[in-house]
Amino acid sequence: xxxxxxxxxxxxxxxxxxxxxxxxxxxxxxxxxxxxxxxxxxxxxxxxxxxxxxxxxxx
Numbered sequence: 001x002x003x004x005x006x007x008x009x010x011x012x013x014x015x016x017x018x019x020x021x022x023x024x025x026x027x028x029x030x031x032x033x034x035x036x037x038x039x040x041x042x043x044x045x046x047x048x049x050x051x052x053x054x055x056x057x058x059x
Contacts, residue, residue, distance in 0.1 A: 017045050033046055
């Protein structure tokens with residue numbers, strides 16, 4: 001069975017959406033949760049980002 005709902009997130013899409021939020025806010029740092037929600041109007045990017053961070057550890 002294929003993907004049936006929501007946004008299909010991959011690394012490129014996550015990065016693109018975060019950069020879009022940064023441009024919208026005129027900032028050069030990682031946006032906060034509230035800033036992401038303010039710009040996107042939802043929390044799907046936040047949820048995906050949190051799930052993604054748990055899978056990758058920094059070297």
